[in-house]
Amino acid sequence: MSLLETRSGTFVADRSAIAVVRDGFIVVEGLPPGDYSLQLRGKQPVSMDLRISAGKAVAGWLLGTHRQLELKGSKMLQITAVTTEADFVTVKLANINPSPGFT
Incomplete structure (x- = not known):
């Protein structure tokens, strides 16, 4: 995982040391206002922009x-645990936003 500070589309500082995985979530605390690029490595790499203000x-x-930033939606759905039994699989979720038909 890498967390890089950007200015005008250019990487200017490596902030990766403050990005940690805690309880299955990526936690980033203490960033000053600015723009950042979070890169997650893996079979399907993920890149996301963070805008802090x-x-x-x-x-x-x-x-x-x-600047003015739109506050978008709720927290992302997260799978926190998967357990298997002889006859079924249990998936534990966090940040669930119930909707009709979802139980």
């Missing part, structure tokens, strides 16, 4: 001094 949450937006 300080500001006040107003009507679904984070209003900062230098």
Whole structure:
């Protein structure tokens, strides 16, 4: 896993040391406002942009001094455990957002 700070599309600092895996989640704490690129290695590599800002949450937006960011949705669904028995499989989920037909 790598976490790189970016400015104008250019990598300027490696912040990977503060990205840790805790209880099956990637946890990143203490980043100053700015833009970051999180890269996850594996069979299917994943890349995501993180945009961090300080500001006040107003009507679904984070209003900062230098930028406004839309606060999107809820936390991502996470599989936290899988156990198997003779007749069935149990999958434990975190951050579930129940919807009709989902139990």
